[in-house]
């Protein structure tokens with residue numbers, strides 16, 4: 001059942017650009033990847049970061065910068081953005097990982113504000129305007145990403161590869177230890193696991209993959225902007241993850257599709273979108289604590 | 305003193321003015337089952353937390369096999385071969401019983417950071433985990449979700465998980481607390497069996513268990529040592545009787 005389900009999703013992903021506007025599909029996938037990366041931290045490590053936009057956004061800026069200024073191709077551009085986000089994740093993690101709960105969240109938020117400030121003030125970030133006109137370029141020198149379908153399948157391949165890596169991480173020896181820490185941290189320590197280092201690795205992995213999402217998005221939309229590094233984006237990814245169901249592999253994808261989809265559908269009514277999404281969020285948190293996927297999973301289990 | 309595996313010197317812990325552990329000098333002989341008893345609030349759990357570095361002592365030092373471990377981190381203590389259990393049952397509730405034990409076995413494979421490998425590589429530990437479970441009588445529960453186990457079985461699982469790391473020194477905090485008489489008997493037997501080639505320091509309220517198991521007993525009261533020695537001596541000590549009567553804990557015997 002499980003395998004068939006994933007294969008169906010995969011095939012749907014392959015066919016999607018013929019049914020849905022490809023740019024929308026790509027936006028959905030970029031945010032879905034961002035939410036999946038975030039979920040690796042919140043859902044599987046139990047750490048709530050309020051600053052994940054720092055990784056998403058800074059990777060977008062770095063990719064945009066190396067592609068416009070240093071003529072990097074799209075592949076090396078995304079790699080550069082991703083590596084930068086990973087390194088930034090290491091710095092954030094080293095500073096925050098010893099703190100618990102709300103203190104951890106506050107430190108990540110403060111660090112994210114610093115990144116936002118730098119993105120506004122540094123000479124090569126384009127200030128209020130951000131970076132515009134990032135070229136999509138030729139992937140591996142021969143795939144023209146200005147062709148919408150080429151771009152789409154590149155994004156889809158990146159998404160599938162990263163999603164597979166997250167799946168693997170969750171079901172790895174490392175994933176087992178993460179799970180143990182979430183379930184009983186003192187016990188994991190007493191068995192000799194270096195809990196801080198394990199959490200740090202989870203944090204860096206999550207930041208790195210959030211960076212891949214941001215870097216990819218900057219190529220799709222050919223821009224990197226202050227919105228990408230703002231706390232709104234950090235909040236939005238929390239919303240997607242909780243709405244879809246944290247600690248499930250599928251949840252963040254469903255959550256991202258719901259939030260981004262709603263933003264599109266309701267874009268006509270202006271700033272009310274935020275209010276409506278906020279209300280949906282409150283209802284969901286109150287009524288379905290496990291998120292959409294978590295609740296469906298529970299009903300499924302019950303009915304057998 | 306070559307056969308002294310653990311020693312504390314003047315070990316002290318203060319919580320904002322209140323002294324929970326007060327200048328304790330304790331020596332645990334290698335191969336012994338050493339029991340730590342005393343009324344509630346005497347500081348036994350705090351003492352364990354100091355030994356395993358979950359708390360930092362205010363004063364004093366801790367030596368394991370002659371080496372000063374006072375400033376080490378809790379995970380390092382475990383690497384030296386000192387594994388503790390907790391007074392409040394410490395299991396991983398949503399994992400299976402087998403996975404609980406396997407998690408301890410996994411540490412020695414050194415794969416804790418390998419996020420790119422499949423966890424099916426851990427299956428090679430299944431036989432070893434099964435053997436440990438059989439040992440504590442949990443063989444037929446291997447695939448159950450741990451949360452669903454009866455309380456006594458959870459404690460047995462905890463011992464199996466601790467044993468999986470083959471500790472040189474095992475610290476058990478009230479392993480029989482909250483058990484029915486039958487489980488107490490089983491656990492006592494289990495502890496005796498696993499004590500063969502290791503040292504055990506245990507906190508125990510049940511004087512019946514203590515009298516059958518312990519080679520040496522230390523009585524703690526208000527954070528300080530009140531008496532020490534074999535059961536026969538300690539149980540006749542008027543101060544001990546007084547302390548236990550005072551705490552109306554003597555029915556436990």
Ligand SMILES: Nc1ncnc2c1ncn2[C@@H]1O[C@H](COP(=O)(O)OP(=O)(O)O)[C@@H](O)[C@H]1O
Pocket residue numbers: 319324342343344345346347348349350351
């Ligand atoms: N973290 C703490 N902060 C303040 N007081 C504590 C703390 N932990 C334990 N105590 C106090 O220290 C005393 C000893 O507690 P404990 O070591 O748990 O006793 P025991 O295990 O012998 O019953 C108790 O009076 C308890 O209230």
Ligand SMILES: [Mg+2]
Pocket residue numbers: 348349350391
């Ligand atoms: Mg206690």
